[in-house]
Every structure is written in structure tokens, then in C-alpha cells.
Amino acid sequence: MISAHIATALADAWALVAPVDCAGCGAPDRALCALCATALRPSLRRALLDVDGHALPVVAGLAYEGVARAALLALKAEGRTELARPLAVPLRRAVALAWPGAGADVLVPVPGSRAGAAQRGFAPAALLARRGGLVVTRGLRALDGGPQQKRLRLDERLAGQHPRFIARPALAGRRVVLIDDIVTSGATLRDAARALRTVGAIVVGAAAVAATPRRQGVSSLLWRFWADDDEGPGDKVGPEGYGQGKEA
């Protein structure tokens, strides 16, 4: 999407000349001050998301609160794309842990709503992945649920009664790790996984920048910090080579 690339390049260029305040605390002249930047250090957590009886491992890089929440909101609602680079660091770490070695071959970002994309000129998950140096394949398209979708009750969304995405048939047989910006109830990831399975793709994991802590709002996900159990694969598997040559 050339237009999206140009839009983010223009926004980045504008941020260089426009007065900017720290997205975390409002301190002047920096997109993110040094103190707030430390709040974006990865604090990895994982959960298992039930998708029609299959447990999908989900890894998130941060808690969606405080500076992380403010920075993600500024990126998405105010178009402050200069924040994508620091936010991409926890995403990269989450992807490295969600990626099951040689058992996956493509990273697919979850698209935002079509209305949101038209308004912003960029798709947050895809932008964050690119800023993190990850190669992604655009394998999902949002169906035009828009505001209607938002009015659905959570139980309707959890039950998957209204498909939100359509997947590219070319992904049949591919092993996919999903990427998203924020995980709340997991309903969006579940809908994305269902769409991919419909075309015969195998969804093996999901990674996100941040996850809503269980105590906030409705969440069926029980997050465990990575340090609570084992070390996991860590950085042994670097994300740079993921999905080589599969940009689409």
C-alpha cells in the first residue's frame, strides 16, 4: 500500500518540525521522554486463547496501561507515528517468543477496521511490525462491520456469530503467527484466527505490543509473566528472517 507508506512518511516528517510533547507525561520537545521510554521496556506475558477448542498461544510485550496505553492511543488516535518505533521493541520481543522455531512461516497483521484505516491512513499492527523490522504478509481484510461491529455484545463476538475478517486463500497450508497492537478480550484475535482457518491456514501463535491486564474490563485471558515459568526460546530465534520475501 504505497499510500500508507507515504502517509506515515509525511507524518514522521511533520513530527520532526512540529512542536511535540511526550506521549507519556506531556513533557515538551520529545515524542517520548527518557523516563517514559523506560516504561516501554518489554515485560513479556503469555496466555492461551481458546479458539473453538484449540489453545492458541498469545504473547504480549507490555501491560496496556500507563505510558504504554498513552503511547498506543497517541499513535492510533492522533496519528503520532513517530511512537511506532519505541512501541515496536516490545512487539519484536513478543514475536520472538510467539514464533515456534521452524514451525511457522508467515507473520500476518490483524487489520484495523476499514473506517479506521481510511481515517488514519495507516494500519497500526502492520506499521508497528514494519518499524520493528518484521516482514509481514497482508493476509486478512476487515469486513465492513465498522460501528455496527462495535455495538455487538461481547458474548456475540466471543461466539463468532459475525465474521469480521476474510483471509487470502493463498495462505492455505501456511503456518501463521498473528500480530496485533492490543489484546483485550482476545475476541479480535479469535475472529482473525477463524478467518485464516476457513481458508486452510494453520494459526500457530499470536503476538501483540500490549495486553489489557485481567483486572481491567472484561477479559477471558489469564496472563502469566514469562519469568513465572520457563525461559522460553528467548532471542535464540531472531525475527528478521521471518516470512522472507513474502511482503504482499
Ligand SMILES: [Zn+2]
Ligand atoms: Zn514522558
